[in-house]
């Protein structure tokens with residue numbers, strides 16, 4: 001029997017912009033309160049990438065550079081960079097290409113992947129497949145969004161939710177049974193009715209009218225998305241555990257997408273996990289879309305141990321959702 005090659009996460013890097021946008025700041029901008037934001041979402045502050053002409057690639061590049069330094073590799077060794085994002089620098093070329101140039105990853109090919117808040121999970125699955133194929137040895141998967149570029153800061157229903165960040169993982173082949181073990185990913189295009197950016201794509205290209213109508217901002221029917229998210233993220237996480245005979249005791253950590261503390265709690269309850277096994281940093285960074293899950297891995301890295309079972313779970317625009325089982329590969 002040939003040995004199974006799995007894709008192990010061997011390093012994690014991240015970038016957080018310095019500028020903070022607190023609930024107190026938002027109280028001065030829209031009709032909201034710190035109390036409402038904290039009790040309805042769990043968020044206290046978020047990071048914002050300020051400055052004209054600064055795009056998502058400016059966050060991807062330092063996150064990937066940090067990961068290379070931690071692993072002791074040259075960016076030239078990277079075979080492929082996948083950037084999960086819904087806020088690319090431009091419609092084209094891909095943000096991954098621009099970031100590769102910034103970090104000197106001259107031997108890599110790169111591409112962007114659009115799956116909103118589930119983007120990191122979708123990209124991780126693609127990156128793992130490249131490793132499992134045997135053709136590539138070092139694949140970087142980055143989740144990064146500059147949500148402040150598509151948020152309407154006069155709309156209190158969305159502007160309190162989002163923040164900017166990037167976080168990335170390095171995938172390398174492993175024959176000892178560590179890495180990405182299984183993944184269930186789903187999508188449903190009818191979700192576009194509830195969560196989308198209305199204009200700026202091929203259907204409604206940017207025009208004076210679309211700009212005047214504020215159609216280049218996030219449009220979200222919060223309550224509907226909330227209902228789908230609670231069910232979608234909890235169901236798929238439970239399904240993944242059942243499929244792989246994982247009990248709550250077998251799982252060391254749940255790494256949930258950070259959109260709303262109430263959605264996170266519902267997923268953890270469904271999996272039978274107590275709060276101390278759930279990574280939560282929504283209070284500090286808000287919803288950073290594709291960056292939330294790897295940002296948690298980055299923040300909790302020192303507490304992770306080789307062999308631990310970790311379940312990553314996400315739900316987002318599309319709709320897209322999924323859960324992924326990872327066996328952690330190293331002690332830091």
Ligand code: UT7
Nearest residue numbers: 032033036040117156157160222223225226229259260316
């Ligand atoms: O990550 C991608 C996927 N997205 C999600 O998972 C987000 C899912 N949705 C949610 O997390 C929640 O629906 C929100 C946090 C967006 C909203 O919370 P909610 O408990 O569903 O509130 P709601 O939309 O039902 O609004 C309740 C009330 C409304 O007022 P009325 O109509 O009851 O008078 C809103 O106008 O709260 C009002 N409201 C606010 N009040 C103060 C909405 N936003 C605010 C605000 N501050 N920022």
